[in-house]
Amino acid sequence: AQSVTQLGSHVSVSEGALVLLRCNYSSSVPPYLFWYVQYPNQGLQLLLKYTTGATLVKGINGFEAEFKKSETSFHLTKPSAHMSDAAEYFCAVTLFGNEKLTFGTGTRLTIIP
Amino acid sequence: DAGITQSPRHKVTETGTPVTLRCHQTENHRYMYWYRQDPGHGLRLIHYSYGVKDTDKGEVSDGYSVSRSKTEDFLLTLESATSSQTSVYFCAISAQGRQNEQYFGPGTRLTVT
Numbered sequence: 001a002q003s004v005t006q007l008g009s010h011v012s013v014s015e016g017a018l019v020l021l022r023c024n025y026s027s028s029v030p031p032y033l034f035w036y037v038q039y040p041n042q043g044l045q046l047l048l049k050y051t052t053g054a055t056l057v058k059g060i061n062g063f064e065a066e067f068k069k070s071e072t073s074f075h076l077t078k079p080s081a082h083m084s085d086a087a088e089y090f091c092a093v094t095l096f097g098n099e100k101l102t103f104g105t106g107t108r109l110t111i112i113p
Numbered sequence: 114d115a116g117i118t119q120s121p122r123h124k125v126t127e128t129g130t131p132v133t134l135r136c137h138q139t140e141n142h143r144y145m146y147w148y149r150q151d152p153g154h155g156l157r158l159i160h161y162s163y164g165v166k167d168t169d170k171g172e173v174s175d176g177y178s179v180s181r182s183k184t185e186d187f188l189l190t191l192e193s194a195t196s197s198q199t200s201v202y203f204c205a206i207s208a209q210g211r212q213n214e215q216y217f218g219p220g221t222r223l224t225v226t
Contacts, residue, residue, distance in 0.1 A: 032213050041220075042220075043203055043205075043217030044156070044205075044215075045217070046214060046215075046216070049213070098213075099163060100146075100161065101213070101215060103155040103156040103157075105153060106155050
């Protein structure tokens, strides 16, 4: 069965600094990987996804993630943090043809003014 | 935003009482899901549906039942609520052929006293 591990339940960065949220996956076959964002008191919103093809994927709000098979990672980055990026971020994994997602435990991102 | 509504948005109930949460979609999507979100656990799948009257269990289905009599509605029932079912419940939908991409409702905060 596939799974994801998010390293760091809380991450704080200064406004304008690099954002790096870590996600490692476990899967015996090539996975599909996702990042979702959850703003306070809201549902989850799809940020970006990797299925096949280009390993660097770009999402909304300036975020991007790179699929690295050799490192079994799918870390989320943004070059310059903005106050509006404060939220909880979830990594998720599934397989081709599988209708179910498996979510990580989430990373809460705090932006320091 | 995907047309997903959940009702009620907040509910407080007593241990042992039955509770039904409703998810309604206007997208005519085939797949619907119920998750619970708890601190330290991320999102965990309770049940999902792949069509009218077609449902299956997720990883935390004990104590929950679901029904889907129409494409647009997916009901989650707690037959006899327990304090361990205090949580935030999210509904999600996805389309045929794009079942990896899930779109989430705003959530229902349930407190069992």
